[in-house]
Amino acid sequence: MRNEQKLMIEFPEYPTILIKMLNSCIKEPQSFLAVFIMEKDGRGRLDFIQNMEYKFIELLSCNFAASDEEAIRQQITYRYNSLKSKLAIMQARLQDINNLVKIKNPSLLLQLQKGPNMASTSFQKSFKP
DSSP: OHHHHTOOSOGGGHHHHHHHHHHHHHHOTTTEEEEEEEOTTSOEEEEEEEEOSSOEEEEEEEEEOOOOHHHHHHHHHHHHHHHHHHHHHHHHHHHHHHHHHHHHOHHHHHHHHHOHHHHHHHHHHHTOO
């Protein structure tokens, strides 16, 4: 692919370049375009194009192939379980903090449990100049 597209980067730099190009498309949509074309047979191509006002230049083209259903199912299961475990860890941390606040400052815990909007508005009211 490197020779075919005359790329000046090595393969380890490839993910960084993709991220940079995607960010350029987000930050400067008038100058950079990302076009994804999906074929009926499951193949696809992502083209990064730069608008030079007088000419469109194709910067990079990435070919895609559809994965089999089992691979997709494994990825979804892995990502779901990963997020589920992160959620459990965060909920445990929150419970630990709630228990600590309950011991140290019960009135603060009551304010926090009422909701973030209630606590922040009462905080803002008490500290207005």
